[in-house]
Amino acid sequence: MISLSGERQNARGIIADKINSFDTVRGTSTVKRGFAHMLKNGVVMDVTTVEQAQIAEEAGAVSVMVLDKLPSEVRKAGGVARPASIKIIEEIMDAITIPVMAKCRIGHVSEALVLQETDVDMIDESEVLTPADEFRHIWKWDLPTPVVNGARSLAEALRRIEEGASMIRTKGEPGTGNVAEAIKHIKKVNDELRTVKAIYDSGDNQDLVRIAREFKVSYDIVEQTGKLGRLPVVNFAAGGIATPADAAYLMSLGCDGIFVGSGIFHSDDAKDRARAIVLATTFWNESDKVKEAQKMIDERQSMLGLDVGTLELRMQDRGGSA
Amino acid sequence: MTLTVGVLSVQGDVYENILSLRSAIDDLGIDANAVEAKTPEEISSLDGLIIPGGESTTIGHLSLANGSMKVLKEKIANGMPILGICAGMIMLSKTASDKVVGQTDQPLLDVLDIKLERNSFGRQKQSFEADVSLDSVGISKFNGVFIRAPSVLEVGSDVDVLAKFDERIVAVKKGNVIGTSFHPELTQDVSLHKYFLSLIK
Numbered sequence: 001m002i003s004l005s006g007e008r009q010n011a012r013g014i015i016a017d018k019i020n021s022f023d024t025v026r027g028t029s030t031v032k033r034g035f036a037h038m039l040k041n042g043v044v045m046d047v048t049t050v051e052q053a054q055i056a057e058e059a060g061a062v063s064v065m066v067l068d069k070l071p072s073e074v075r076k077a078g079g080v081a082r083p084a085s086i087k088i089i090e091e092i093m094d095a096i097t098i099p100v101m102a103k104c105r106i107g108h109v110s111e112a113l114v115l116q117e118t119d120v121d122m123i124d125e126s127e128v129l130t131p132a133d134e135f136r137h138i139w140k141w142d143l144p145t146p147v148v149n150g151a152r153s154l155a156e157a158l159r160r161i162e163e164g165a166s167m168i169r170t171k172g173e174p175g176t177g178n179v180a181e182a183i184k185h186i187k188k189v190n191d192e193l194r195t196v197k198a199i200y201d202s203g204d205n206q207d208l209v210r211i212a213r214e215f216k217v218s219y220d221i222v223e224q225t226g227k228l229g230r231l232p233v234v235n236f237a238a239g240g241i242a243t244p245a246d247a248a249y250l251m252s253l254g255c256d257g258i259f260v261g262s263g264i265f266h267s268d269d270a271k272d273r274a275r276a277i278v279l280a281t282t283f284w285n286e287s288d289k290v291k292e293a294q295k296m297i298d299e300r301q302s303m304l305g306l307d308v309g310t311l312e313l314r315m316q317d318r319g320g321s322a
Numbered sequence: 323m324t325l326t327v328g329v330l331s332v333q334g335d336v337y338e339n340i341l342s343l344r345s346a347i348d349d350l351g352i353d354a355n356a357v358e359a360k361t362p363e364e365i366s367s368l369d370g371l372i373i374p375g376g377e378s379t380t381i382g383h384l385s386l387a388n389g390s391m392k393v394l395k396e397k398i399a400n401g402m403p404i405l406g407i408c409a410g411m412i413m414l415s416k417t418a419s420d421k422v423v424g425q426t427d428q429p430l431l432d433v434l435d436i437k438l439e440r441n442s443f444g445r446q447k448q449s450f451e452a453d454v455s456l457d458s459v460g461i462s463k464f465n466g467v468f469i470r471a472p473s474v475l476e477v478g479s480d481v482d483v484l485a486k487f488d489e490r491i492v493a494v495k496k497g498n499v500i501g502t503s504f505h506p507e508l509t510q511d512v513s514l515h516k517y518f519l520s521l522i523k
Contacts, residue, residue, distance in 0.1 A: 024450045041331070041332070121445055122446065
């Protein structure tokens with residue numbers, strides 16, 4: 001089991017007022033990571049308007065991510081990409097019952113605090129926006145609101161978790177409609193997890209120390225990961241997912257769920273495609289259901305994919321070395 | 323005979339409940355299996371079911387899509403014990419409204435005569451851990467993990483209140499149907515899962 005409990009004393013939780021003579025604790029690791037556990041086997045959809053958020057909710061999304069521009073538009077527009085307008089985030093929070101997430105720039109503590117004050121359910125410290133700090137990410141333990149981070153490797157994922165990330169999404173290349181990078185990175189993380197687990201099982205603690213140094217993380221988190229044989233937090237796939245089959249394949253690779261960005265609302269059949277991607281994510285191991293889902297979409301309406309090799313802007317590289 | 327206890331594996335924290343069930347089964351030393359159940363066929367072969375935490379709108383829409391909603395209602399009517407956690411309790415309820423958005427028209431099983439408020443304690447930032455008591459089922463202290471939790475506003479005459487927190491109803495029971503606002507599967511304490519197993523014959 002992904003150990004959540006037992007952290008109540010250690011977590012940097014906020015001790016709230018005493019109610020009924022019991023202590024109420026907010027912002028603990030259990031509460032923050034537990035939120036991500038509730039999203040499992042679900043789809044989080046990027047949206048820019050109230051209307052898109054309502055389509056997402058109706059289609060069965062577990063949450064929406066509010067952006068100013070979809071990643072593919074960010075790619076076209078160029079310039080500095082910043083978080084969505086607070087007013088739009090609030091309008092969306094008032095219109096739907098499912099959780100609402102929003103993105104802030106990498107390392108921009110004040111933007112994260114603003115989003116926390118806005119009461120979004122989760123903050124995405126995201127490479128889709130222009131990074132504000134080239135060297136450091138946000139120290140996320142101090143925020144009662146959970147934060148999700150992107151990662152392309154196990155080392156990157158564990159560094160983010162040690163900074164307090166409550167959830168990881170393995171990065172693809174956002175806004176391309178090309179799933180290749182997302183597949184590459186989840187496979188890389190899986191390979192590295194197998195290696196760390198094998199070392200842990202062999203009892204070679206010295207080799208775990210070597211891994212910890214190579215990954216630039218603590219020994220403890222490497223040991224914990226080896227013992228679990230998986231990431232210590234929930235892990236979704238993200239970046240370039242455009243079709244139901246894309247989603248089903250990533251679920252089969254062991255992802256806990258899916259983030260879909262431009263793939264839905266940059267296609268011409270958004271409503272059907274949103275529904276189809278949710279169905280394929282839920283029933284990923286039943287190929288007749290995935291086929292049904294795939295049949296709901298029209299390839300001629302899919303967003304035109306981009307070849308990742310020729311991109312001028314590789315969003316996945318942002319914040320990767322930190 | 324080996325009992326088969328399922329966790330509805332449409333969406334949410336399915337695996338966490340399977341693990342809690344397995345350690346509860348070990349503790350009790352009973353002959354039972356904990357399995358994932360998603361299709362109507364899988365559900366119809368169960369002796370007991372947990373609907374886990376997750377998003378109730380997602381679980382509801384998808385259970386309608388593959389026809390498991392209908393089988394679930396029949397099984398519960400025939401007395402199969404069922405535990406609904408958070409989103410699962412919302413699924414069991416008669417009516418649900420959201421604290422901010424108001425009345426929702428999401429698909430519900432309508433097997434527990436309760437009126438329920440979604441996101442009753444606020445958004446994620448207000449999510450919390452606190453001890454609750456379920457004295458009537460022999461659990462005096464339980465670490466309740468409340469995540470964007472619902473609460474029960476009104477109960478029908480045949481529904482027992484198992485626990486309250488801050489004057490709000492957070493656990494209910496009617497016959498073999500149990501609902502909780504909090505997440506026992508996110509703690510190491512399996513006493514509630516054990517109690518649920520004791521209802522399955």
